[in-house]
Amino acid sequence: MTTSRSRPSYDPAVTVLEHCRSLVRMDTTNYGDDSGPGERKAAEYVAERLSDAGLEPQLIEGYPGRANVVARWDGREPDAEPLLLHGHLDVVPAQADDWSVPPFAAEIVDDYLYGRGTVDMKDFDAMVLSVLEARQQAGWLPRRPIVLAFTADEEAGSRRGAHWMVDNHPDLFADCTEAVGEVGGFSTDVAGRRLYLIESGEKGMTWIRLIARGHAGHGSMRHPDNAIARLAEAVAAIGTYEWPAQPGPSMRQLLEKVRELADSPDADPDKLIAELGPAARMVGAGVRNTTNPTMLRAGYKVNVVPGEAQAWIDGRFLPGERDDFVEWLRERAGPDVEVDIELEDVALEGTFAGDLADAMVASLVAEDPDAHVAPYLMSGGTDAKAWHRLGIPSYGFTPLRLPPDLDFTALFHGVDERVPVDALAFGARIMDRLLDRA
Numbered sequence: 001m002t003t004s005r006s007r008p009s010y011d012p013a014v015t016v017l018e019h020c021r022s023l024v025r026m027d028t029t030n031y032g033d034d035s036g037p038g039e040r041k042a043a044e045y046v047a048e049r050l051s052d053a054g055l056e057p058q059l060i061e062g063y064p065g066r067a068n069v070v071a072r073w074d075g076r077e078p079d080a081e082p083l084l085l086h087g088h089l090d091v092v093p094a095q096a097d098d099w100s101v102p103p104f105a106a107e108i109v110d111d112y113l114y115g116r117g118t119v120d121m122k123d124f125d126a127m128v129l130s131v132l133e134a135r136q137q138a139g140w141l142p143r144r145p146i147v148l149a150f151t152a153d154e155e156a157g158s159r160r161g162a163h164w165m166v167d168n169h170p171d172l173f174a175d176c177t178e179a180v181g182e183v184g185g186f187s188t189d190v191a192g193r194r195l196y197l198i199e200s201g202e203k204g205m206t207w208i209r210l211i212a213r214g215h216a217g218h219g220s221m222r223h224p225d226n227a228i229a230r231l232a233e234a235v236a237a238i239g240t241y242e243w244p245a246q247p248g249p250s251m252r253q254l255l256e257k258v259r260e261l262a263d264s265p266d267a268d269p270d271k272l273i274a275e276l277g278p279a280a281r282m283v284g285a286g287v288r289n290t291t292n293p294t295m296l297r298a299g300y301k302v303n304v305v306p307g308e309a310q311a312w313i314d315g316r317f318l319p320g321e322r323d324d325f326v327e328w329l330r331e332r333a334g335p336d337v338e339v340d341i342e343l344e345d346v347a348l349e350g351t352f353a354g355d356l357a358d359a360m361v362a363s364l365v366a367e368d369p370d371a372h373v374a375p376y377l378m379s380g381g382t383d384a385k386a387w388h389r390l391g392i393p394s395y396g397f398t399p400l401r402l403p404p405d406l407d408f409t410a411l412f413h414g415v416d417e418r419v420p421v422d423a424l425a426f427g428a429r430i431m432d433r434l435l436d437r438a
């Protein structure tokens, strides 16, 4: 059934700033060990807004204080396949001393809203709430049914959030055919033009512990069997390796677009990615595996050779590369260093084509006629990995039109995380358009 009624007039962005500020002021810091405040307060705030707007949200908690919210929103075409909109409610810690403003005060300075979560990802949560309220008030449903999910624990691997929900309440999402969430939809400057990057895939991760063992003893004697020296060789062999660029389908689409915008004859992926300016550091990790040593542990006194030394590697691999990647790590570590996989998660990549991709592009262009759009493979992981277990492909699309000189990707988990106030309204208007087109 399709209604022929046309879209009434309303402002989908009217409450986006207020909701973003309210959510930032609710400290939902996730330290990764349940010692933080949890997401309950923010979840209650969201659930209340959803109820007030006429939905029937469920507040679901698998662990005390680690609350998730799920609600269904009817579509004008009730038989259409539901779209999942998902935003996490937790944030990473913020060291207040490093910031120029208090990180949970939601202060506005020079037309930027500052605060932990303003880009990751209470901005998206606020856009969804604002669009929902405006549309419900105007009596204008989305085209297709929407499942709204606000999750806990994304910043620590979603074990108390999206993954837990998929394990325990898969029925809430089972009929969704696609999902839209974070880390995409923002603009970056390429040769003076605005290129919006939409996440169409995510690298996989393997967090590795290296363990070297040797002969313990007095630091003054000969020790050819030294665990620290052995470990250091392995860490250097892994950490200094320069991974070659191997762009997959999404990144090839992006590189083609950059070539066109920059009018560049170059085919070298890294030279093209450099055209993205500050975003190149993140985007450049989307064309290659990475292996960064991040922690070391060994020894307790300068004149004692310890019997064991450990190091940790944050490994991220491209889709399809997992087995070769782990094999490579073992080879590089050498026969005498144990390689222990402590945590891993899959790599994903969807094709950036079809109705939803078209709807995202059209919604962007409708608000920013100068918009150019390309997909990209994201270097980190999100709740998309959990929905993937239900066969739901997810796109990163939190639309933000940004000033060309802003080093936006550095703001994720960064000091002075902030979002232009007008970009929040821009994002809400695009999300609103998406709900009619998707």
Ligand SMILES: [Zn+2]
Pocket (backbone or CB within 6 Å): 088, 120, 121, 154, 182, 382
């Ligand atoms: Zn995030």
